[in-house]
Amino acid sequence: MARAKFQAPKGTHDVLPPTSARWERLLATYATVVERAGFGLLQSPMFEDLGVFQRETEGADAVRKEMYDFVDKGGQHVALRPEGTASVVRAFVQHNPLTPWKVWYATPAFRYERAQAGRYRQHHQVGLEVLGSADPDVDVEVISVGWELLQALGLQQVELLLNTMGTSADRLAYVEVLRAWLVERRDELAEDDRDKVDTHPMRVLDSKRRATQQVTAHAPAIADHLSPESEAHFARVQEGLTARGIPFTLAPRLVRGFDYYTHTTFELVPTLVDNAQATILGGGRYDGLVEELGGPPTPGIGFGSGIERLLIACDAEGVFPAPEARIDVFVIDVTGGAEARDLTAELRAAGIRCDRAFDQKGMRAQMKGADRSGAPFAVIVGDQELADGVATVRPLRHDFDGDQPSAQQTVPRADLVAHLRDALSKDATE
RNA sequence: GUGGUCGUAGCUCAGCUGGUCAGAGCGCCGCGUUGUGGUCGCGGAUGUCGGGGGGUUCGAAUCCCCUCGGUCACCCCA
Structure with a gap:
């Protein structure tokens, strides 16, 4: 079932x-x-x-x-x-x-x-x-x-x-004038509008029906009863x-x-x-x-x-489109996930918007995720970076130069936040 | 509330008058590249054919009815 x-x-x-x-x-x-x-x-x-x-x-x-x-x-x-x-x-x-x-x-x-x-x-x-x-x-x-x-x-x-x-006094007086005027022409109105003469005369003016519009074209106007x-x-x-x-x-x-x-x-x-x-x-x-x-x-x-x-x-x-990138950085960790866990927290604390992949996906899958996220930069930490105390910063937004991927840089972990801030401000002004 | 119209994979849709009709494109996943996104190539998954109920039939995604929902117009309003 x-x-x-x-x-x-x-x-x-x-x-x-x-x-x-x-x-x-x-x-x-x-x-x-x-x-x-x-x-x-x-x-x-x-x-x-x-x-x-x-x-x-x-x-x-x-x-x-x-x-x-x-x-x-x-x-x-x-x-x-x-x-x-x-x-x-x-x-x-x-x-x-x-x-x-x-x-x-x-x-x-x-x-x-x-x-x-x-x-x-x-x-x-x-x-x-x-x-x-x-x-x-x-x-x-x-x-x-x-x-x-x-x-x-x-x-x-x-x-x-x-x-x-x-x-409201003007309005009440006008409504009665209008109602009296409409009552005399009720039969000329579109059928669906006839009841409105009693319940809601002003709405007759607003009717979308042609027959009614032809009648009301000459109806008394509020402007003359102010x-x-x-x-x-x-x-x-x-x-x-x-x-x-x-x-x-x-x-x-x-x-x-x-x-x-x-x-x-x-x-x-x-x-x-x-x-x-x-x-x-x-x-x-x-x-x-x-x-x-x-x-x-x-x-x-x-x-x-x-x-x-x-x-x-x-x-x-065609105006007011949905905003594009929601994050600045996508963290890629191929050492098991602990680096991504700690690095995202560090970057977020520094005011840098970032996200990461979970479930220990492979490099390729994580890069696809980074691309899809719209983040202008990926920060990559693998076994080599971890051993050297660095991270790889890879620009994602620039188009491929032929088949050559964009240039990436190795940045000491201690300098990472400053480096990213600088890169992001340059990216924003392009 | 009234009338019309539509409802097939996550999305856009094809499926002629009932009998390989369960499909395509995109997207998604994997591999080519055991550490690199796009493009390209190869492979793969996904739907009780919107849901439920009933009917016609040897047989229905395909016909009919009910129901739920989208959509359009009226009513009305943002």
């Missing part, structure tokens, strides 16, 4: 080396970008009380239908987080930090849905939030940092879509982006997934990725959310960005 074989659950995936090195680098890049802008890391639990995410006013599918929720052994109803913002707001309300509170995070997010390219049941997001300031310049800063992340990754073919929802305050806020955001040299496209039909958004909303969309799940970074302002979670009236804004989708976009542009 064959034993059952397990595999990663549907919609989840393992990231193995060397691909995982891209993840490490992406996270490091993100941390650099946000920390130089004054954001600090917020580590918060991956699950929360269900109510943190599932609020009465929230109609997003991610929260209504796709939550990974369960009752724990103590009877508490909890949920794996489907998005990053609500957790941050909960932490803000709980700890009442000084404002503006600028935090960033990197976290898995869970949604029970059918997987496809760029959409998973467990995906990973980096994001940030600023709580406690209504200044439109904060909107500009948040969008700028998102933009800088993409720049740092090397992404060029990206479009910034910008919209505003106005204040209060002077909202107009001024949005104008200042646009002015700031222009001053920063960040190109944007006004997208009056841009409808973000969560209902908590007010004022500025935005998405960054890669233009070269042709699947439907393309948005790599999205966010907006949410001036009522803190109150909904029991805090004082506090404005907030942030974005989330999907790591899997960022990498898909990088692949489409």
Whole structure:
């Protein structure tokens, strides 16, 4: 009877080396970008009380239908987080930090849905939030940092879509105008969109169906229903982006997934990725959310960005490749392994990244391992070197000169670390 | 949740309408070089033909159904 074989659950995936090195680098890049802008890391639990995410006013599918929720052994109803913002707001309300509170995070997010390219049941997001300031310049800063992340990754073919929802009062008023307008034209809409007129009129604007798009092309626009305050806020955001040299496209039909958004909303969309799940970074302002979670009236804004989708976009542009060599030196020991054991420890203590072969493989096999490791140098210790108190340092990266292998040197063991450091710095500058 | 499509060695895939169909390339391992990576040559291993269940048949990787998974679109979102 064959034993059952397990595999990663549907919609989840393992990231193995060397691909995982891209993840490490992406996270490091993100941390650099946000920390130089004054954001600090917020580590918060991956699950929360269900109510943190599932609020009465929230109609997003991610929260209504796709939550990974369960009752724990103590009877508490909890949920794996489907998005990053609500957790941050909960932490803000709980700890009442000084404002503006600028935090960033990197976290898995869970949604029970059918997987496809760029959409998973467990995906990973980096994001940030600023709580406690209504200044439109904060909107500009948040969008700028998102933009800088993409720049740092090397992404060029990206479009910034910008919209505003106005204040929540503007939004509510507009939604009713829109609903009334749509009700009169319900029969002209694509069949699948008709129910949304009642449940989620703004989503009708976002429909991908042609029949619906033809109708909504003339629908009332939020821009015509903004209060002077909202107009001024949005104008200042646009002015700031222009001053920063960040190109944007006004997208009056841009409808973000969560209902908590007010004022500025935005998405960054890669233009070269042709699947439907393309948005790599999205966010907006949410001036009522803190109150909904029991805090004082506090404005907030942030974005989330999907790591899997960022990498898909990088692949489409051929940028941000996986890093190459993971180690500097591969130690080869044909005297039985004790030399490799001690020498790797010595080199590592000196800050030199190194690895070795195990299982007492032959010289040839160890050299193949050295070659495969990507290390620029092999350090060879055999019986002769051991007797002489030396090691052979052999460059691996230079191409063969015809059939002649690259030149190697004999180095006294006492000088080995210094020699390798010197050789490595020369190798790095080539 | 709805619909389409696919699922053969670690990877990419071939296998025509059921009867040497269990294969190729790459990768991997060994040897040529008992102390030297690439290239080259020689040799080798690997799969219950994605897993399980059921059906048709003298006979199924090959046909049908269920199930699991990938993938694409919708829904929705990062």
